[in-house]
Amino acid sequence: MGGAVLDGLLEAAVYVDDLDAAEAFYGGLLGLERILRLDGRHVFFRCGRAVLLCFVAEATREPPHNPDLPVPSHGADGPSHVCFAASGTALVAWRERIEAEGLEIEQDFRWPNGARSIYLRDPAGNSVELAEPKLWFGGDG
CATH class of the missing domain: 3.10.180.10 (2,3-Dihydroxybiphenyl 1,2-Dioxygenase, domain 1)
Structure with missing residues (x-):
């Protein structure tokens, strides 16, 4: 592989329809530290040395509106x-x-x-x- 080695999982995503409910579950019940929230789009949590991304799928399917953050569209169903x-x-x-x-x-x-x-x-x-x-x-x- 010529030095191309992965060091672990950095982030994983789940898709949710209610950010408040996701925050109550992952932040409240599971006690994960919230690190970022953008209403209507996502809430992110720290878990050890990884991050759990909770996205509203529809919002992440739209192309990025900020040229400084050219993250590709994504999203999942189910x-x-x-x-x-x-x-x-x-x-x-x-x-x-x-x-x-x-x-x-x-x-x-x-x-x-x-x-x-x-x-x-x-x-x-x-x-x-x-x-x-x-x-x-x-x-x-």
Whole structure:
């Protein structure tokens, strides 16, 4: 590859229809730090050394209006998926917190390698997974 190496995932996006609901879910329930919001278009959150981008799909399909930020149009239809890393001990606390908020846990199970995953839906219907890192990286995660 001649030195062309990726250092990790910098950002991931989900598409939402209600920025207030997205902010309450990702910022409130999950406790992610909001770093930027543009009403009607997006709200961004820091998660460790990565960023979760919550976009209103229709707004991101429009071509950019600022020549200094020539980001290509994008957007997606339908629910997507995002997974956050959490230790096994933290997953116990997360399950309690999610249930205390009256949210439905879609699934809570152990993978063949012993890693645990908890699935729920955000207000836009995106699949949100909280999983032990050993799901992909081995070890005790």
